[in-house]
Amino acid sequence: MTRLARPRRRVSLAGLLTAALLATPLIALTTPAAAQPADAPAPALIPKPASQQALAGEDYSLKPWSVVGVSSNSKERRAALRIAEQLSSQLRRSTGYPLPVVLLAPGVADIKLSTNGPASLGAEGYQLRVDRKGVGVTAATPEGLYRGVTTLRQLLPAKADAKTRQAGPWRLAGTAVADSPRFGYRGAMLDVSRHFFSVAEVKRYIDLISLYKINKLHLHLADDQGWRIQVDSWPRLTTYGGSLEVGGTPGGSYSKADFAEIIRYAADHYLTVIPEIDTPGHTNAALASYAELNCNGVAPPLYTGTNVGFSSLCVAKDITYEFLDDVFREVAEQAPGDVLHLGGDEAHSTQHSDYLTFVPKAAALVTKQKKRVMGWQEIAETPLPAGSIAQYWGTDDARSQELARKAAAQGAKVVLSPANRAYLDMKYDASTPYGLDWAGLVNVEKSYSWNPSTLIPNLPESAIAGVEAPIWTETLDDLDKLEYMAFPRLAGVAELGWSQASALDWTAYKDRLGAQGSRWDVLSVNFFRAPEINWR
Ligand code: TNX
Numbered sequence: 072m073t074r075l076a077r078p079r080r081r082v083s084l085a086g087l088l089t090a091a092l093l094a095t096p097l098i099a100l101t102t103p104a105a106a107q108p109a110d111a112p113a114p115a116l117i118p119k120p121a122s123q124q125a126l127a128g129e130d131y132s133l134k135p136w137s138v139v140g141v142s143s144n145s146k147e148r149r150a151a152l153r154i155a156e157q158l159s160s161q162l163r164r165s166t167g168y169p170l171p172v173v174l175l176a177p178g179v180a181d182i183k184l185s186t187n188g189p190a191s192l193g194a195e196g197y198q199l200r201v202d203r204k205g206v207g208v209t210a211a212t213p214e215g216l217y218r219g220v221t222t223l224r225q226l227l228p229a230k231a232d233a234k235t236r237q238a239g240p241w242r243l244a245g246t247a248v249a250d251s252p253r254f255g256y257r258g259a260m261l262d263v264s265r266h267f268f269s270v271a272e273v274k275r276y277i278d279l280i281s282l283y284k285i286n287k288l289h290l291h292l293a294d295d296q297g298w299r300i301q302v303d304s305w306p307r308l309t310t311y312g313g314s315l316e317v318g319g320t321p322g323g324s325y326s327k328a329d330f331a332e333i334i335r336y337a338a339d340h341y342l343t344v345i346p347e348i349d350t351p352g353h354t355n356a357a358l359a360s361y362a363e364l365n366c367n368g369v370a371p372p373l374y375t376g377t378n379v380g381f382s383s384l385c386v387a388k389d390i391t392y393e394f395l396d397d398v399f400r401e402v403a404e405q406a407p408g409d410v411l412h413l414g415g416d417e418a419h420s421t422q423h424s425d426y427l428t429f430v431p432k433a434a435a436l437v438t439k440q441k442k443r444v445m446g447w448q449e450i451a452e453t454p455l456p457a458g459s460i461a462q463y464w465g466t467d468d469a470r471s472q473e474l475a476r477k478a479a480a481q482g483a484k485v486v487l488s489p490a491n492r493a494y495l496d497m498k499y500d501a502s503t504p505y506g507l508d509w510a511g512l513v514n515v516e517k518s519y520s521w522n523p524s525t526l527i528p529n530l531p532e533s534a535i536a537g538v539e540a541p542i543w544t545e546t547l548d549d550l551d552k553l554e555y556m557a558f559p560r561l562a563g564v565a566e567l568g569w570s571q572a573s574a575l576d577w578t579a580y581k582d583r584l585g586a587q588g589s590r591w592d593v594l595s596v597n598f599f600r601a602p603e604i605n606w607r
Contacts, residue, residue: 114226115586118569120250129202129245139172140180147186150213167236181205196251201243217341229589256537257568258287264294266544267323281340283565289345295355295374297322304397312356319375346406349414355382377545380419386429403440416447451478459483466491472527479534488539495542505546515601519563540564551597558598
């Protein structure tokens with residue numbers, strides 16, 4: 072998993088090719104390729120690429136002797152080889168073919184991955200071509216190459232994602248794709264506070280969200296019910312404040328090594344982690360851990376219920392800011408991305424005037440760490456440092472829309488997480504066994520059928536950074552439930568973030584979505600088989 076393609080792979084290409092040929096059943100070598108079978112069915116890609124053209128008569132099948140060739144400048148070579156090795160190692164598992172990764176010897180590889188594409192492709196753009204001769208993915212950066220390889224995986228039969236060897240053929244439809252994202256921020260948020268999720272579980276979520284070109288993983292690391300990230304200068308936050316979760320079951324927290332592992336795994340999937348420490352409300356776990364953080368000096372008990380809005384840091388005390396300075400410093404050190412989320416939502420137990428005092432002080436402690444400030448929409452009530460991001464979580468209500476416009480008017484960017492559309496913890500329908508419904512029931516169509524540009528009247532397009540699908544876990548205590556609520560809706564929000572507005576069409580999407588069912592079955596995703604979708 073963590074291993075890079077080693078030079079030895081590169082030196083003895085001839086030897087590897089010979090080995091691959093020897094491992095090949097003779098029949099495969101002698102089958103005439105010219106039989107001209109009908110074209111493979113056009114693949115159903117999510118998110119829909121900016122442009123995709125079918126190439127008739129140009130199908131390609133992986134061969135037992137297929138070779139993955141990488142061309143990349145020296146600066147990006149390591150990253151490009153790693154992407155190639157990720158692809159190969161998965162396909163080795165499912166196809167049983169050796170699929171050696173080589174630095175490109177022209178003409179040798181039939182699967183060509185390149186980061187030497189024109190800069191005009193942008194950071195995440197790529198071109199992909201499948202024709203009779205093979206498969207090529209070209210990007211200008213490793214990130215773009217990764218996005219293109221994500222598309223390549225969807226072009227392969229679903230069984231290519233299997234953990235164990237499957238029977239071929241491994242046919243790809245001839246196609247030419249040119250693609251780049253509509254928005255640079257395409258996020259998924261996971262609440263690990265209400266219920267704790269282990270490193271392995273977070274990795275599984277990363278595996279699944281990265282299939283849909285999500286590029287930000289927002290981790291909600293501290294709330295009333297639990298503090299989940301190690302802070303050496305305030306150790307009781309995790310040893311005590313992280314000990315429980317909703318329902319009173321044992322909680323947990325990430326050590327620095329755990330968190331580093333999450334960061335590394337996310338980076339391998341071209342996801343930036345955005346850590347959130349929710350303040351000044353949603354802080355009972357911290358207040359319970361340190362009596363001195365409370366205005367009255369008395370620590371409340373740990374909380375394992377699901378109410379919101381009852382806790383607040385003590386805005387008037389100096390120690391509050393000493394605490395936050397330490398916390399933001401240690402969290403910033405652990406998360407290399409340029410954004411730190413300070414929460415700011417539902418501070419119902421903080422006086423409004425205190426809130427207006429608190430947010431700019433907390434924001435200054437974030438910028439002190441050279442991070443951009445992100446916060447829920449309420450932070451727009453206060454002056455925000457340059458480069459800030461406000462996260463809209465409204466339900467088409469006038470006040471939330473006004474807050475988004477207020478953020479934009481200050482020059483901040485807005486990330487759209489409309490609770491009545493993008494919240495993955497809302498029930499699909501009245502019979503959904505878990506989840507909440509305070510923002511309404513959100514069926515698959517509702518979660519997909521909105522346009523980020525027009526959701527909030529008079530919000531300038533230039534202010535929109537992108538979209539994010541949060542999953543809050545008050546009622547979700549295991550991965551099965553998480554997957555059931557996230558899939559299929561997460562794929563739709565991912566498409567809203569990536570695909571051009573002109574590509575968004577429920578009827579066409581619904582059909583493409585149905586085709587993801589077999590992929591999720593192969594990956595054992597516990598997705599909700601929404602009855603209105605023709606799963607196949
Ligand atoms: C509102 S939306 C919250 C969370 C809850 C969620 C449940 C927002 C910024 N805060 O504290 O977990 O609803 O859906």
